[in-house]
Amino acid sequence: MTSTRCAVCKYFRRRCPSDCIFSPYFPPNNPQRFTCVHRIYGASNVGKMLEELPVEDRAIAVETLYYEAKCRIQDPVYGCVGLIPWLQQQLNIAQVQLAKTRAEIAFLYANVAETVAEPILGSTESLFQQNDVVDHGLDERNSWFY
Structure with missing residues (x-):
């Protein structure tokens, strides 16, 4: 049985449970996506945010977090507002x-x-x-x- 770990579980070198809240949004083939979000928000905070949201809103929330984190890394002072x-x-x-x-x-x-x-x-x-x-x-x- 081959199980691929999500980018979050790979990052933390842990087993990825079947009900992992991160796996649908942070695929293993795109680890930089999680690294960027983790650098700005932290995995624990992102996990809490995702748990509080309805399932249908989580994908959009992760896209937004990723975009904002990417902008914040490029422009630490203004972030996406700098655009x-x-x-x-x-x-x-x-x-x-x-x-x-x-x-x-x-x-x-x-x-x-x-x-x-x-x-x-x-x-x-x-x-x-x-x-x-x-x-x-x-x-x-x-x-x-x-």
Whole structure:
């Protein structure tokens, strides 16, 4: 009978019981996952947390603990909260790029509209001169533009 021990039981060099609370979440083929979580939270604390949670929530809890532990190891001061300024910077960069792209599109649409309208109506300058809008401004009849 071959029994594979979970990463936790391997780490502590003990026999892995059939009802081991860690075995579904810390497989033997990924020992760094447990090492990372153990380094930040400790095996005893993780075991207590898992025992208090309903079985259906444990996998998500272990994923969260692993992610937070990994971030804490990379950035001991801020942990995963340290990602927020970086994400805000990425968001600002994307917003600036979006604004530039929208301005370019508006500019291109304006040029296309001017190019299409020019053969039909003549240049926009001659159109304004014909209506005396440039020289005299708008009178009361055209005030609905405002």
